[in-house]
Amino acid sequence: MKPLDLGMIGNNSEESLQQILDNICAQFNLDYAAYAGVNTIDNSIHGVVNYPDAWKEHYVEQGFQDIDPTLAMAAKSVGVVDWTRLQKINGFRKVFCDASEFGIGSTGMTIPVRGPYGDRGMFSVVRSCSEAEWASLRKEIASGLQTHATLFHDRLMRNGRTMSAMRQPALSDREKEILQWIAAGKSQPDVGIILNISTRTVEVHLRSAREKLGALTTPQAVARAIGMGMIYPI
Template sequence: MDLIDLSRVTDQKATFDGFLHQVRDRFGFDHVAYLGANPVAGIMHGYVTYPEEWKQLYIACDFHLIDPTLTMAQRSIAPVSWERLEHNENFRKVFSKAREYDITSQGMTIPVRGPFGDTGLLSVTLDADATEWRKRISSSIGELQSVAVHMHDAVMNSDALSGILRRTQLSSRETEILQWIAAGKSQQDVADILGISIRTVEVHLRSAREKLYSLTTPQAVARAIALHLIYPL
């Protein structure tokens, strides 16, 4: 099943919600949630698959101000497993209520950073034993990081001004290398195809990651595809 290309839609809220439901069903999670902060437009964006009753209670109780799955992940550059979080008073406040809506405290949050101070957090949950949870995350974490970037960029670009500011210029060589990586080639494969050293490939990939404000090469590929700088194969 192909996921929605969020850069090509106009009915934004319905499509963002639908996209998260697709992600949930594709990877077999209980719930998927996205929270993004756009300082350029001064807007917070939130899309979730949680029950409507829980969404209303969460907002009414200002849980977003104390939810450790958000506060900890906002300070991280790597995915944050909720099992690593301290089970302090704030954790208990949020998840004692969440359990009433069959929402587990077993989850992971993937942070995304943008070029203008914008941040995004994609969270997934699954009520399963520890072995099944780790297996599910291990098999999907790479794709989930790409999904997080895809979702974040689409949400941020939904504001016209932000979309204009976020335009990125890659060199022809950086674009070429990212396109080969998107096609499933290894860095050594790319070096052989282009007749350059693997060190040169690594230098161009590092430059591309920096220009695309990406922590990893898969995130850079996902962002380049979302911006139509390269194309999925």
């Protein structure tokens, strides 16, 4: 995985956020990506898209945000919402008919994201291709996109001093212990043997630790955990 946000920590300018969306599209073979989220604590709304400017203007001009089912419905789901599930809803045809005139396809999905304070977001991706191609692409990228969608959401929600103070990550002893052994140069199977747990258990705790630390890779998580004084540098 590419370290998408290295060097951009804390930089939430629109250009850098769009750059992240561009990178995600390139990595996962997608045409466009869009994020929308609501911070329930300060009630701020965030939206970032990398759609062509002409479509963005048309979308706002037509007031599509009020009828777009990918916005209205998808955030309440738990699972990924494939847009085929939304086709029966009224707004879908109106929005996606126009979208196709701007070269934007209607095969896509929305990943709902939930944060610990009731904050919700959604990360939508679109790709013009046949249904068969989409089905296989979807299967391939769903897991990786889940992680990116949550990182993107957390990054925007962490914005502001109150939020970043509240979001001091809480790692369990197990998570810290595993990061400490990784920092000491042990591989994941090694850590499993040392702690007498399965490699899969090591992996599930590492994934959780990475996410709490806002890190995409394990080395990045180790660096942040050392920086925050959670584990010792060895």
